[in-house]
Amino acid sequence: MTISSLNNQRALFSGLKYEVRVLGALAFRRETNLPTIVEFGYERMANNFGHIFTVDFDNLSVQPPAPTQDEISRWWHMYRQNINIYEQNYHQPSHTNFIKEEQKNSPRLEDTSAPCPRPPVHQQVPLQLTYSTAQIPPPQEPFPHFHLLEPLRDRQRKSYRDESRFLTPKPVIVLRQDSPLRPYIMQCMVSVRLANQFGATLPPEEQSSLVPAEGRPQALLDLYHCRTPPFSFKIDAHLRDMKATLIFLIEYVLSDQSVGRVEVASNVFHFSRKKKNDNEKE
Structure with missing residues (x-):
């Protein structure tokens, strides 16, 4: 799913870390003019369904978690209010063409609607960015008056x-x-x-x-x-x-x-x- 309208919400995310639960068909897509957004691979998310990760939007880093329930709840509250996603319908991978195309090519996504237990806190679950930070495009230049x-x-x-x-x-x-x-x-x-x-x-x-x-x-x-x-x-x-x-x-x-x-x-x-x-x- 594409994170949209984050241009107007950038200050809300700056300098903070959020706990994100990987929910199978839910994907974060980087906007071309927002170099601080982390992008997760769709197949990778399917493999790690139900896991929790700490995402640092400023430093483009992902760490193994040790979150509290309050932190998770606070993240989802901000996510619902500011990004306007369908929290209750995350099991339906039909929000974008990107999701639809990946669903066709990945048979492992068929059962992602079933809930999975959270892994133990000590378990190390690797998650890699799907692009190099060196490939992030620079901000758009102002009009050359x-x-x-x-x-x-x-x-x-x-x-x-x-x-x-x-x-x-x-x-x-x-x-x-x-x-x-x-x-x-x-x-x-x-x-x-x-x-x-x-x-x-x-x-x-x-x-x-x-x-x-x-x-x-x-x-x-x-x-x-x-x-x-x-x-x-x-x-x-x-x-x-x-x-x-x-x-x-x-x-x-x-x-x-x-x-x-x-x-x-x-x-x-x-x-x-x-x-x-x-x-x-x-």
């Missing part, structure tokens, strides 16, 4: 004495035309900082190597054209040779006075060395 107009060139030049070599192409942050924020955004400020290739902000002594032409590494987004003016940055020659990125912090105010913050990272770039002469590099 802003983006970098053009990627930076992979190779950039540092600015040495008496030079003004700016990062190319000059970065521009754009509000997407299909963004739902577009009709409601009232003000938007974009600031820039220098980070390593993994997005970690550089320390202040290296952050100062990002030199803006206008004196401040920030600009207002033009609400009419829905983009910032081009940023003019040069990288001071004292910065160590490394792979770097630019992180754009975007802070905006909507017509209802709500405030939003989002970050956009540039592609990774590195620095070419300046030649002292035709045969020697600095």
Whole structure:
């Protein structure tokens, strides 16, 4: 059976462990956007009919039980109220297509409606997850309202004495035309900082190597054209040779006075060395 509507009940389960009785045709199915839900194999449940297991929804772990009757009753009360299952009809494996298909392919499920005694507490009953936690899909990304107009060139030049070599192409942050924020955004400020290739902000002594032409590494987004003016940055020659990125912090105010913050990272770039002469590099 599929656990549905758990999106709205997630806080209720977080940080808690529950005692779950395996009832033959009753199965827990993982929602694709809920990576903390444990999935039990249907055949495995049939083999372990009537057993009790402790399920930790946060750590995706299943342990042999030592539950009390009060714990079991509390679990089933929460399960009935929040998931809306048919507690009295668990012996009828016809709630989902998944159950129906498994029933056809598994003749051992025919007698699962008969009650089974609970095994002794000391008995170790193994139960394995039917999927690796590494295969759990990440949460759905939020809508990308802003983006970098053009990627930076992979190779950039540092600015040495008496030079003004700016990062190319000059970065521009754009509000997407299909963004739902577009009709409601009232003000938007974009600031820039220098980070390593993994997005970690550089320390202040290296952050100062990002030199803006206008004196401040920030600009207002033009609400009419829905983009910032081009940023003019040069990288001071004292910065160590490394792979770097630019992180754009975007802070905006909507017509209802709500405030939003989002970050956009540039592609990774590195620095070419300046030649002292035709045969020697600095």
